[in-house]
Amino acid sequence: MTQPFTDDSHPAEPYPGARPGHCFVHVDGAGWPVTPDPGADSGWRVAPDGRDLDEWLADHGEPPLAGRMPVLAYGSNANPAKVTWLREELGLTGPAVVLRARCEGFAAVWAAGLRARDGQRPATLAAAPGVEEEHAVWLATAEQLRVLDRCEGRGLRYRLVRVHTGRVTLFDGAVVDSVLAYTGAGKRRMPLLVNGRPVRCADVDQRRAWTMGGRPADGDGLDVTPVHGDPSPDDWPDRLFVYGTLQPGMSAWRLVEPFVTGDPEPARLPGSLHDTGAGYPALRPGDGPGVPGHVLRLENPEDALPVLDEYEGDEYRRVRVTMPDGRVCWTYLWTSPVDGMPVLPHGWVENRP
Structure with a gap:
């Protein structure tokens, strides 16, 4: 219909x-x-x-x-x-x-x-x-x-x-x-x-x-x-899919680590990851080679998400995504076109000086 x-x-x-x-x-x-x-x-x-x-x-x-x-x-x-x-x-x-x-x-x-x-x-x-x-x-x-x-x-x-x-x-x-x-x-x-x-x-x-x-x-x-x-939209889910600088061992892990409970879990989200050329990647959902990253469980999403929203800024938008096993996670999508940006088939590797 x-x-x-x-x-x-x-x-x-x-x-x-x-x-x-x-x-x-x-x-x-x-x-x-x-x-x-x-x-x-x-x-x-x-x-x-x-x-x-x-x-x-x-x-x-x-x-x-x-x-x-x-x-x-x-x-x-x-x-x-x-x-x-x-x-x-x-x-x-x-x-x-x-x-x-x-x-x-x-x-x-x-x-x-x-x-x-x-x-x-x-x-x-x-x-x-x-x-x-x-x-x-x-x-x-x-x-x-x-x-x-x-x-x-x-x-x-x-x-x-x-x-x-x-x-x-x-x-x-x-x-x-x-x-x-x-x-x-x-x-x-x-x-x-x-x-x-x-x-x-x-x-x-x-x-x-x-x-x-x-x-x-x-x-x-x-x-x-x-x-x-009054419940808050940020209450659910209590999971976050990270694929760039927020991953364990990368430069922004220190921002999210205090809010994480349990061990980070390797995972892959359907979609594609693109190189912005600015030192951080751009995620687009849907078809593609799949985006490797980690699922984090947040002890208190209402405390964590405002901090991460500020870090990601206007270039990213926080959305809920569905992992292949049905789990719903927060993640951050790139808000601008990715035309001309190369696809990263093997995930994000941070280049540090």
């Missing part, structure tokens, strides 16, 4: 509403399909003209993906008409970026209580070993997350947590570890137990769910870390 779609094609009723069969961006009552492309700086392109998603967002005056946080959408938040409702009723601003995801080890299940707004039964999240479902991940700005907080009744109906149970994989192969999610905060949003077991939303529709009787579960079985205060 390469044309925009409207909310009418994906009705919100009954809850949780209809979902597009693809990733999308949504603004002003319309959505555009989004497809993965490792050759794009953002890793994604927007139909119909295939523009880089970060460029498309910039044209709307909104932050790039690096300025957004991954939030699991397993209920109505994956429905385009619900996005419009969030705009009209709660003041959501800017494009919503909603990416399809394969979720393993947990499931959307029916909650014990009904919604006060319309009497429908909402979904909640519960551990489900061996279960695989398809849901979505919002890449939300800080302002959009505050709107979601109000919608979900953060601290009252649902709590905001990082989920460590299971695995969330986007359709570009990126593994979103410790994804943000809203899970039940009280009995009414605990899983409804029928005959002692939670009922998956995938197995029972809203009409049947509304009539079910049962009791609230004592818990949801999830391994989570509650989020206190």
Whole structure:
């Protein structure tokens, strides 16, 4: 699909509403399909003209993906008409970026209580070993997350947590570890137990769910870390791919070393490395011989990344990239054309006097 779609094609009723069969961006009552492309700086392109998603967002005056946080959408938040409702009723601003995801080890299940707004039964999240479902991940700005907080009744109906149970994989192969999610905060949003077991939303529709009787579960079985205060886009991921002067043993290693925990891990990122002639290399993602470097784990990304941003300066832009094994890392991309710059097929070798 390469044309925009409207909310009418994906009705919100009954809850949780209809979902597009693809990733999308949504603004002003319309959505555009989004497809993965490792050759794009953002890793994604927007139909119909295939523009880089970060460029498309910039044209709307909104932050790039690096300025957004991954939030699991397993209920109505994956429905385009619900996005419009969030705009009209709660003041959501800017494009919503909603990416399809394969979720393993947990499931959307029916909650014990009904919604006060319309009497429908909402979904909640519960551990489900061996279960695989398809849901979505919002890449939300800080302002959009505050709107979601109000919608979900953060601290009252649902709590905001990082989920460590299971695995969330986007359709570009990126593994979103410790994804943000809203899970039940009280009995009414605990899983409804029928005959002692939670009922998956995938197995029972809203009409049947509304009539079910049962009791609230004592818990949801999830391994989570509650989020206190406002999370930052810099919180995730806690890994950094370095390929030039920030590598171990090179001239700028001293800047990043104090923030690193564990041993640097040799790795290779799809793409090409170019010689700028200025004493440091230029990385471009996508096709190429592959870029050798190291994956570093940062003990506290929020402390480390501002220091590294200042060091890299305006010639580089920090983005999230997906390694061949699905791990997501921060790295720095060269922002100018690389025309005329020779490719470095064997990686960067620093020449020191």
